[in-house]
Amino acid sequence: MDSTARKSEPLLRVEGLSLSYQRGDGRLSVLEQIEFEVEEREFLALVGPSGCGKTTLLKLIAGLEQPTAGQIHLAGNPVKRPSRSVGFVFQEPTLMDWRTVEANVTLPLELNGGNRKRAREEAQTLLDLVRLTGFEDAYPAQLSGGMAQRVALARALVHDPQLLLLDEPFGALDALTRERMGRELLRIWQARRKTVVMVTHSVPEAVLLADRVLVLGPRPASIIAEVPVDLPRPRTAEMRETPACSQVARRVRDALEQVDLH
Numbered sequence: 001m002d003s004t005a006r007k008s009e010p011l012l013r014v015e016g017l018s019l020s021y022q023r024g025d026g027r028l029s030v031l032e033q034i035e036f037e038v039e040e041r042e043f044l045a046l047v048g049p050s051g052c053g054k055t056t057l058l059k060l061i062a063g064l065e066q067p068t069a070g071q072i073h074l075a076g077n078p079v080k081r082p083s084r085s086v087g088f089v090f091q092e093p094t095l096m097d098w099r100t101v102e103a104n105v106t107l108p109l110e111l112n113g114g115n116r117k118r119a120r121e122e123a124q125t126l127l128d129l130v131r132l133t134g135f136e137d138a139y140p141a142q143l144s145g146g147m148a149q150r151v152a153l154a155r156a157l158v159h160d161p162q163l164l165l166l167d168e169p170f171g172a173l174d175a176l177t178r179e180r181m182g183r184e185l186l187r188i189w190q191a192r193r194k195t196v197v198m199v200t201h202s203v204p205e206a207v208l209l210a211d212r213v214l215v216l217g218p219r220p221a222s223i224i225a226e227v228p229v230d231l232p233r234p235r236t237a238e239m240r241e242t243p244a245c246s247q248v249a250r251r252v253r254d255a256l257e258q259v260d261l262h
């Protein structure tokens with residue numbers, strides 16, 4: 001190997017990404033020149049003011065929206081349309097009310113015309129992973145908010161995606177459930193060795209879960225700060241009280257406050 005050997009390709013590479021929507025006779029610029037990379041198995045958190053374009057950014061990465069400019073590469077390939085390599089957990093669980101928990105998880109496999117028995121086995125493995133064993137035959141209306149989000153997480157994992165996108169997945173949950181879900185997510189992230197990009201509006205959550213936090217500015221959003229989280233793993237809730245953790249959280253908050261002043 002010569003000394004000029006380049007760093008290996010990141011799992012996700014976002015370059016010069018801009019998006020504007022047609023609105024009336026004008027255009028609404030939502031994202032402007034977004035650039036970042038995510039390494040394989042990294043846990044990246046995105047924070048930013050409400051309405052700045054975080055969900056739009058995740059949709060672009062998932063191939064659900066097309067950029068006005070710039071490009072996105074996943075494992076070296078340009079993202080043009082949704083693919084099985086990306087799992088998405090939306091802000092709302094978006095489960096099918098008329099399907100059981102298990103049938104919600106197997107749905108993406110059925111849509112692909114997969115073997116039904118295999119699909120049920122895979123769903124069982126994932127429901128065990130998200131600790132919903134025994135709820136296979138329940139309907140969404142019978143679940144708590146936290147349980148419904150865990151079903152959505154199991155569904156997002158069903159194609160064994162390389163990249164997991166989470167859009168404020170715990171936003172609607174009470175504080176205690178939220179903390180427990182954070183711990184569960186870390187456990188799953190470690191067990192499945194996934195790469196995660198998570199949008200959250202909770203600074204403590206971002207710091208406790210992520211390897212790095214990107215702070216987005218107001219619309220049109222660009223990245224205004226990048227804060228590495230050099231805290232040891234495994235992370236525990238008690239770490240929140242440590243000076244190292246507070247220091248990282250302060251850096252993120254300072255960046256967000258700069259935004260508010262504009």
Ligand SMILES: Nc1ncnc2c1ncn2[C@@H]1O[C@H](COP(=O)(O)OP(=O)(O)O)[C@@H](O)[C@H]1O
Pocket residue numbers: 021022028030048049050051052053054055056057219
């Ligand atoms: N399909 C769309 N057409 C037009 N405007 C949209 C569309 N989707 C989102 N927007 C607008 O883009 C901006 C960013 O939205 P969003 O990405 O949902 O923000 P965030 O997730 O950060 O709260 C908002 O002003 C929103 O109204």
Ligand SMILES: [Mg+2]
Pocket residue numbers: 054055056091167
């Ligand atoms: Mg959003």
